[in-house]
Amino acid sequence: MKSLKISEAVVKRLPIYLRFLNELSKKNVLTVSSQDLGQKLNLNPAQIRKDLAYFGEFGKKGIGYDVTYLIEKIRQILKLDRQIPVALVGSGNLGRALCNYNIYLRDQMKITAIFDSSPDKIGQVINNMSVLPMEHLADVIRDSSIRIGIITVPAPEAQNVANQFVKAGIEAILNFAPSILKVPEEIRVHHADFTAELQSLAYYLPE
């Protein structure tokens, strides 16, 4: 069942599985069934089994999934088993919040450089990192092998930052600015758009 085209929906669920498995592991739970997982995560057990089966046979019939083994496998699939340095541009409240989330991301994926264009931000220390000027972006990305860029600047500046990321050789971008980025198609862009999220929530309010 290898090297089939995996849908984005599947990939988006893997981190959810991983997070919950980590909680189980912390509680010394040894095995878990798709039934259990589905219950806790509000997902259909068949879907969970199918998602995992895209990548291999990780379970044991009649038993379920070994928690530790499944964690290891999902981390491999998501490439979280290696170091992935991340750069962030925009050291406002949101940028700072994300830097402090480093704890959650664990060691493999880590914001290792923060940039800002505003002179009064440069030099500030966030989570043991100094905020660097934009002029250093390309060099730092190259020297630290940074592969992912996070954009937390205001919307009007987002495209400009994206351009600089692309020129510097970044491979994927997570954009928090409420704006659509134009980038070469080999660059993967994910969009974390909470104003849109909040506005769509209003739709579902009872009259």
Next chain:
Amino acid sequence: MKSLKISEAVVKRLPIYLRFLNELSKKNVLTVSSQDLGQKLNLNPAQIRKDLAYFGEFGKKGIGYDVTYLIEKIRQILKLDRQIPVALVGSGNLGRALCNYNIYLRDQMKITAIFDSSPDKIGQVINNMSVLPMEHLADVIRDSSIRIGIITVPAPEAQNVANQFVKAGIEAILNFAPSILKVPEEIRVHHADFTAELQSLAYYLPE
């Protein structure tokens, strides 16, 4: 074409349309075609037409959509044409970032109360609002007719906050904590999960 079941995917795109239309409006653009919209938003024009057609006939054949009129209509659909007060719990960096985003949300949807359980946060002023103690949550939500709650506390506290929101009569929740909430099914929960977003991004990195 009314009162059909509208899919979540459609509703999630409406704020994207709205945002871009607002930009057009600011530039005094009068009409726009699904073609144009699709180009700018990286979406299929047919999809855009279909999305809008669920809610009415907003365009003119041969012409396109009147920008001002379409803005008005989408705002109605999303219930953004009325006041929707929002409460936020958790005044860390992320909470503060969201409060400052109030500008983007414009006047209709607005964070009007901030809560925290930590004594050294209570009383701090963020964007002209004092951080209130959790003990006041239920009263403030009732008195200010708050309908939406945002959760920006650490994961282990998120369910507890959700419970308090539900008890206080909130109708929808936007959860930023990396945890799955259990709430009654009439409460709508959206999940803004950027650690998951970032982890799924790693999957797409070239080998």
Next chain:
DNA sequence: TAGATTGTTAATCGATTAACAATC
């Protein structure tokens, strides 16, 4: 063995896209 649970196929359901008549 009996019970539980996987991996996988088939069935269903839903979302996107293409195509085109209607019409501005």
Next chain:
DNA sequence: TAGATTGTTAATCGATTAACAATC
């Protein structure tokens, strides 16, 4: 009128769920 573009139907594509043989 000719060109452009909608609204909508039909075709395609994709994702979810049900069902069950295989097997621990």
